[in-house]
Amino acid sequence: xxxxxxxxxxxxxxxxxxxxxxxxxxxxxxxxxxxxxDGEVIVRSDAQVGFLHRGFEKECENxxxxxxxxxxxxxxxxSPLLNEIGYALAVEKLLGVEVTPRCKxxxxxxxxxxxxxxxxxxxxxxxxxxGAFTPFLYLVKTRDWIYLxxxxxxxxxxxxxxxxxxxxxxxxxEGFKDEVLELLPKVEVTIHDVESLLVKNRIFIDRTVNVGRxxxxxxxxxxxxxxxxxxxxxxxxxxxxxxxxxxxDVEFDVPVGTNGDxxxxxxxxxxxxxxxxxxxxxxxxxxxxxxxxxxLPDISLPEKxxxxxxxxxxIRHFMVVMKGGVVPAGEVYSCTEVANGELGFYLVSTGGxxxxxxxxxxxxxxxxxxxxxxxxxxxxxxxVPTFGSINMIGGECDR
Amino acid sequence: MAVDKKPPEEGSILVTSIESAIAWARKFSLFQxxxxxxxxxxxxxxxxGPMYDMARFGAExxxxxxRQADIIWVVGTVTxxxxxxxxxxxxxxxxxxxxxxFGTCASTGGFYDNYATLQGIDKIIPVDVYIPGCxxxxxxxxxxLMLLQDxxxxxxxxxxxxxxxxx
Amino acid sequence: MSKKAIRAVxxxxxxxxxxxxxxxxxxxxxxxxxxxxxxxxxxxxxPDMDMKHFCDLTVVDWPEREERFEVVIHLHSLTxxxxxxxxxxxxxxxxxxxxxxxxxxxxxxxxxxxFDMYGVKFEGHPDLRRILLWEEFEGHPLRKDYPKKRxxxxxxxxxxxxxxxxxxxxxx
Numbered sequence: 001x002x003x004x005x006x007x008x009x010x011x012x013x014x015x016x017x018x019x020x021x022x023x024x025x026x027x028x029x030x031x032x033x034x035x036x037x038d039g040e041v042i043v044r045s046d047a048q049v050g051f052l053h054r055g056f057e058k059e060c061e062n063x064x065x066x067x068x069x070x071x072x073x074x075x076x077x078x079s080p081l082l083n084e085i086g087y088a089l090a091v092e093k094l095l096g097v098e099v100t101p102r103c104k105x106x107x108x109x110x111x112x113x114x115x116x117x118x119x120x121x122x123x124x125x126x127x128x129x130x131g132a133f134t135p136f137l138y139l140v141k142t143r144d145w146i147y148l149x150x151x152x153x154x155x156x157x158x159x160x161x162x163x164x165x166x167x168x169x170x171x172x173x174e175g176f177k178d179e180v181l182e183l184l185p186k187v188e189v190t191i192h193d194v195e196s197l198l199v200k201n202r203i204f205i206d207r208t209v210n211v212g213r214x215x216x217x218x219x220x221x222x223x224x225x226x227x228x229x230x231x232x233x234x235x236x237x238x239x240x241x242x243x244x245x246x247x248x249d250v251e252f253d254v255p256v257g258t259n260g261d262x263x264x265x266x267x268x269x270x271x272x273x274x275x276x277x278x279x280x281x282x283x284x285x286x287x288x289x290x291x292x293x294x295x296l297p298d299i300s301l302p303e304k305x306x307x308x309x310x311x312x313x314x315i316r317h318f319m320v321v322m323k324g325g326v327v328p329a330g331e332v333y334s335c336t337e338v339a340n341g342e343l344g345f346y347l348v349s350t351g352g353x354x355x356x357x358x359x360x361x362x363x364x365x366x367x368x369x370x371x372x373x374x375x376x377x378x379x380x381x382x383x384v385p386t387f388g389s390i391n392m393i394g395g396e397c398d399r
Numbered sequence: 400m401a402v403d404k405k406p407p408e409e410g411s412i413l414v415t416s417i418e419s420a421i422a423w424a425r426k427f428s429l430f431q432x433x434x435x436x437x438x439x440x441x442x443x444x445x446x447x448g449p450m451y452d453m454a455r456f457g458a459e460x461x462x463x464x465x466r467q468a469d470i471i472w473v474v475g476t477v478t479x480x481x482x483x484x485x486x487x488x489x490x491x492x493x494x495x496x497x498x499x500x501f502g503t504c505a506s507t508g509g510f511y512d513n514y515a516t517l518q519g520i521d522k523i524i525p526v527d528v529y530i531p532g533c534x535x536x537x538x539x540x541x542x543x544l545m546l547l548q549d550x551x552x553x554x555x556x557x558x559x560x561x562x563x564x565x566x
Numbered sequence: 567m568s569k570k571a572i573r574a575v576x577x578x579x580x581x582x583x584x585x586x587x588x589x590x591x592x593x594x595x596x597x598x599x600x601x602x603x604x605x606x607x608x609x610x611x612x613p614d615m616d617m618k619h620f621c622d623l624t625v626v627d628w629p630e631r632e633e634r635f636e637v638v639i640h641l642h643s644l645t646x647x648x649x650x651x652x653x654x655x656x657x658x659x660x661x662x663x664x665x666x667x668x669x670x671x672x673x674x675x676x677x678x679x680x681f682d683m684y685g686v687k688f689e690g691h692p693d694l695r696r697i698l699l700w701e702e703f704e705g706h707p708l709r710k711d712y713p714k715k716r717x718x719x720x721x722x723x724x725x726x727x728x729x730x731x732x733x734x735x736x737x738x
Contacts, residue, residue: 022484023434030436030481049675050698051481052437055513057683058707058714070510077438093590121441140448147445158441158534220644223620223672236619236644332590333622333640333651346638348626361622361640369675395437398698479719480700486721513714514707515699522723 015043020383022051030394031368033375033383040379047371052394060358064324065091065165065299068358073159075360076396079118081150082111082338083396084163089244090334090345091165094327095299103167103292108246109283110153110162112276113180116187117146118339119227119269126266126388127198130207135194142190145183152176165325166300167293177284184277191270198266208262212374212386215260223366226341227268228390232260238337250282262389299325324353340364340391364390364397419552425469425495426548427457432468434488437475439502442534451537456544465491470547476504477517489524497547500526501540503533569593571615571650578612579605592651599654602637603664603690606652609641610669617641617650623666623676625684629710634658635686639666656686665691683708 021032030051036043056075060068072087073080085107092099099107124139147157153172154160162169198204214224216232229236237254239247255271257264294300301320306313319325329351335344341363348357367390375383435443446453453459462468465488477485489498500520503509506529508518520526527550530543572586575595582601587594597605609617621640628634633655642649656663665688666673677688678697685706688694696703700720705712 022481023488048697050696050700051478051484052476053478053480053515053698054437054476054511055515055707055714058513058515059511061710062714074438077441096590121444124444137449140444141450144445144448144450157445157536158438218671220619221671223622223670234644241647330589331592331594333592333649342621344622344640346622346624346640357624357626359622359624359638361624365675365679366620366672369672373671479717482719483721514712514716514718517719518717522719523721524724 018380022048031387031392031397033371033387035375035380035383037380040381042375042378042380042383045372045375045383047368049365049368049392050398052398054395054399056360056399057358060355062354064321064354065327066301066320066325068355069163070159070161073161074395075362075399076118076338076340076343076364076393077158078121078393079114079339080159081114081162082118082336083343084160085111085245086334086336086338086343087345088163088165089336090332090347091299091327093334094330094332094347094349095165095296097166097294097296099167099294100291101288102171102290104245105283105287106168106172106292107163108250109180109280109287110150111245112279112283113146113150115276115339116273117143119273120146120190122339122388122391123194123266123269126262126385126391127194127204129384129388130204132198132201132204135197138190138193142187145186149176149179149183152179164293164300166296167291169293171292177287180280181284184280187273187277191273195270205263207382207385208266208389210259211262211378211382212389213259213261214370214374218370218373219260222370224341224370225363225366226337226339227265227272228367229341230254231257231264231268233258238335238342242335244336246283246286247279249286250279252276252279262385265389299327326353327351335361338363340367340393340396360396360399362396362399364392368392368397422552426551429456429458429470429497429544429547430460430462430468431458432462432465432471432488432492433474434471434485435474436477436481437504439475439504439534442537442540443472443474443501446537446540451541453541453544456541456548458544465489466493468492469495470497470499472499472501473505473520474501476509476511477520478515479517480515482517482523485520486523497527497551498524499543499547500529502535503531506531509533571609571648574612574615575605575608575650578608592649594651594653596653596655599637599656599663602639602652602654603666603668606639606641606666606669609650609652614646615643615650616645617643617648619644620670620672621649623673623680625680625686625708627684627708627710628655631655632657635661635684637663637680637686661686662689663687664689665694667691682706685709 015036015038018035018037022030032048033045035045056071059071069084072083075083120139120143124136128136151157154162214232216234219229219232233256235254235256240254252275255268257268302313302316307317327349329349331348333344333346335342343363344361346359347355350356374386445451500506505520508516528543528547530539532539572593572595576583582597582605585596609615619642621642623639626636636653636655639652654663665677677691680686681694682696682698683706703718
């Protein structure tokens with residue numbers, strides 16, 4: 001073999017522009033990151049979102065108040081029930097009604113179950129993108145158990161459309177309590193297994209510790225919320241700051257990190273799942289009896305028996321379905337803590353059958369906005385774990 | 400391939416056409432390219448996961464390059480903004496290739512009937528199997544995969560079929 | 567607490583203040599659009615307000631009003647736990663409001679989205695371009711006069727696309 005001249009042995013280090021995405025295998029979700037690299041180091045980057053912009057707001061403006069629920073399901077598709085609860089609470093705030101005590105506790109319970117499910121998905125995707133396939137299989141298996149449970153209650157595996165304005169469609173099934181309490185230890189085992197595989201794993205630590213760091217001050221200015229904000233050390237949780245539903249009555253801790261890096265975000269999510277399990281157990285202890293649905297003649301559908309047997313019921317059913325119910329004119333901002341942070345609904349009503357404006361303040365959108373700042377100056381390979389730990393969900397970010 | 404149920408005796412031979420032997424080999428080693436965009440990804444993960452285990456059908460190996468893939472799963476809503484990307488990826492795939500439209504959005508646009516969404520991916524690329532459901536259950540996904548396998552055995556790829564018709 | 571915020575805004579930014587209300591417990595101030603940055607800066611800087619947490623920025627379209635676009639900003643204080651909503655209306659002929667990106671980095675993407683969806687321009691924004699839609703897209707889809715189903719696909723549909731749905735196939 002001919003001997004190479006020395007200068008040919010060095011790779012050229014001209015700045016280069018590289019496209020990551022929009023259909024990049026190691027990026028769950030559709031985002032395009034245009035990075036300018038100098039060798040392995042990212043000089044500057046531009047994250048482009050919007051590849052899953054499905055016109056959520058336009059669809060809502062052309063729907064009735066009740067028809068919005070299926071669309072909210074598909075915002076953060078990893079935790080649909082939390083989005084539904086957020087929207088239902090916003091409309092209820094606009095109407096000035098409060099749901100029944102049983103419904104409050106059940107919403108809390110189902111919401112926390114969904115939060116566990118969302119964190120499982122996030123950790124699964126993050127670990128798979130780092131090459132750890134075993135945790136992915138463990139976590140997906142556990143998530144499937146939750147799906148089976150929720151399917152029994154709501155009738156659908158993923159997109160439940162279960163909440164209603166003024167309550168929820170059905171009460172939980174018989175034996176639900178036993179099944180959940182049987183499931184929780186299994187979830188605990190999974191979290192433990194995954195942690196024992198990853199937390200002290202040399203490769204995992206090298207890829208995540210001090211990678212994608214964010215300071216608390218910047219995080220606040222970026223409007224970060226949820227596990228990402230808490231990983232930087234700010235203990236802001238809507239459930240604690242403005243308790244809604246039954247969160248004021250249950251005891252739980254808000255886990256916070258110190259460093260604001262990928263490793264901390266992973267740890268915070270693991271700790272949050274444990275807290276969610278604590279909340280679920282307390283909810284079962286305090287679950288009161290009673291109805292789960294309010295009777296709101298203006299907006300909720302009548303009982304099926306009424307619809308079929310009485311003329312008033314038929315007319316009411318017809319009016320709610322065709323005209324969309326009556327919600328007083330006004331504007332309202334209501335926020336809840338979903339798996340990714342503060343999900344706010346800003347609703348404007350003109351007194352018509354549907355919203356004049358249905359704005360979603362998506363936590364992912366604010367979190368992903370900081371992606372460029374987090375990856376600039378780092379290595380190209382670190383884009384993937386950083387992006388994974390933000391847990392950007394396309395449906396919510398792009399709406 | 401017509402094979403008798405009884406086990407072949409020692410030294411026996413099997414007669415088949417080369418086309419059907421190739422199709423048989425192809426249908427059990429489908430390398431897939433997941434074009435995962437939206438909500439259906441959740442069910443796609445379940446179908447790939449341990450509970451439903453797509454590996455039983457020889458279709459679990461994901462290829463991270465369209466050039467190495469036989470089958471593209473279009474999982475979730477495809478927006479107008481994504482249409483050029485999807486077509487480009489489809490064009491990059493080598494023959495023979497098959498397309499699965501996973502979920503209602505990929506098949507018809509679903510209930511997103513507005514300015515942003517493409518009303519079904521069959522407007523830009525040919526589709527072999529449509530899977531209904533929002534999102535479809537993993538059982539449905541496996542059923543669709545078996546349907547595709549039957550189709551591969553019977554017909555070959557859509558492109559080959561088109562070439563045959565032209566000839 | 568937020569009532570105090572409204573009073574403070576009224577006092578500190580007298581010439582910017584137009585109106586205020588507290589519907590459903592959400593405290594709202596309506597200000598002049600050209601003074602928007604001034605009001606937000608007061609809320610950001612004042613130690614009693616301390617609204618460092620950026621929450622939301624959006625636009626509401628009121629086609630029947632003369633000042634058609636209503637820019638709505640939600641801010642939150644992590645230390646004092648209060649929220650405020652700041653609104654400012656601009657006309658369609660000159661839809662320009664000052665950008666609040668010098669104060670809040672997070673407003674960057676939200677303002678780009680508002681520009682994308684409604685065509686409201688933010689003066690002083692470092693990089694005002696479309697975010698959710700592509701550059702060649704014509705119009706602003708969330709305006710009430712944009713038809714819901716006006717589609718603009720960047721590539722032509724395939725030539726052999728059948729008008730009829732594909733025939734139903736029995737399993738072979």
